[in-house]
Amino acid sequence: MILIKDPIALEGLIKAKKAQNLAIGFVPTMGALHLGHISLIEEAKANTDFVVCSIFVNPTQFNSPTDLANYPRTLEADLLLLAAVGCDVLFHPEVSQIYQSKELKLSAADYGNFIHVLEGAKRPGHFDGVITILTKLFKITLPNQVYFGQKDYQQCMVVQTLIARDFPSIKFNRCAIVREADGLALSSRNVRLTREERAIAPQIFKTLQYLSQQWQKLAWEAALNEARSSLSKLPFELEYLEVCDPNTLETLQDYSANAVVLVAVNLGSTRLIDNHIL
Numbered sequence: 001m002i003l004i005k006d007p008i009a010l011e012g013l014i015k016a017k018k019a020q021n022l023a024i025g026f027v028p029t030m031g032a033l034h035l036g037h038i039s040l041i042e043e044a045k046a047n048t049d050f051v052v053c054s055i056f057v058n059p060t061q062f063n064s065p066t067d068l069a070n071y072p073r074t075l076e077a078d079l080l081l082l083a084a085v086g087c088d089v090l091f092h093p094e095v096s097q098i099y100q101s102k103e104l105k106l107s108a109a110d111y112g113n114f115i116h117v118l119e120g121a122k123r124p125g126h127f128d129g130v131i132t133i134l135t136k137l138f139k140i141t142l143p144n145q146v147y148f149g150q151k152d153y154q155q156c157m158v159v160q161t162l163i164a165r166d167f168p169s170i171k172f173n174r175c176a177i178v179r180e181a182d183g184l185a186l187s188s189r190n191v192r193l194t195r196e197e198r199a200i201a202p203q204i205f206k207t208l209q210y211l212s213q214q215w216q217k218l219a220w221e222a223a224l225n226e227a228r229s230s231l232s233k234l235p236f237e238l239e240y241l242e243v244c245d246p247n248t249l250e251t252l253q254d255y256s257a258n259a260v261v262l263v264a265v266n267l268g269s270t271r272l273i274d275n276h277i278l
């Protein structure tokens with residue numbers, strides 16, 4: 001695997017690969033890689049000829065400077081994982097190689113109502129930062145296919161909209177959530193959980209499973225309220241638990257339609273999100 005920091009060097013390499021008619025698979029990440037990320041690389045390897053992974057902790061998508069400073073950074077371990085899975089290139093630029101000072105973010109404000117709810121409401125400006133960095137990364141890596149995890153369900157919708165608008169030749173792939181044996185969705189932030197928090201974190205997925213069993217039963221609303229109150233008990237601090245239309249993220253009032261249940265909690269100082277398609 002080649003480690004490239006310079007965007008211009010990567011652009012040159014990608015152009016050479018494309019000249020050989022190779023299909024580029026791209027997996028953007030912020031590092032602290034886990035088996036969820038590796039499953040995306042594996043998927044990219046199975047379906048494209050040349051796989052690029054980026055590790056870039058993107059400052060413009062963080063709402064809080066503390067969250068940005070505390071975001072786990074584990075480059076040595078990441079390099080080993082990527083080499084073992086057979087990734088072709090790791091792109092790992094410095095912030096100054098990506099952003100000019102005082103550069104303005106792109107705006108996702110007109111992407112549709114779905115941009116303003118859930119993560120969009122809780123983390124104002126977050127998706128502006130996501131589309132800003134992905135626009136830059138897509139222009140550098142010129143991918144044929146990109147791979148994103150379903151754990152960030154709303155982000156997947158944002159990326160699909162970005163691609164439909166600005167990069168119609170890219171094929172978007174949403175890949176299944178990878179979970180620990182006890183159901184906790186893999187996340188780079190899990191390493192920040194204390195032992196006690198880690199022990200109760202699977203409660204999040206258990207709640208989603210419970211709702212999945214209750215879905216389309218008459219006691220559905222009561223089940224949702226019960227789930228909310230159980231995830232509001234300390235040390236959980238519930239940000240949202242909503243059952244939504246999977247295409248618009250509008251809150252569903254009845255249980256006859258397709259749905260996705262999405263949750264965000266703070267567990268101690270760690271923010272965790274998860275979802276389940278019903």
Ligand code: PAF
Nearest residue numbers: 028029030058130133152
């Ligand atoms: O999901 C992430 O890790 C980030 O939001 C992404 C897509 C790499 C953009 O910085």
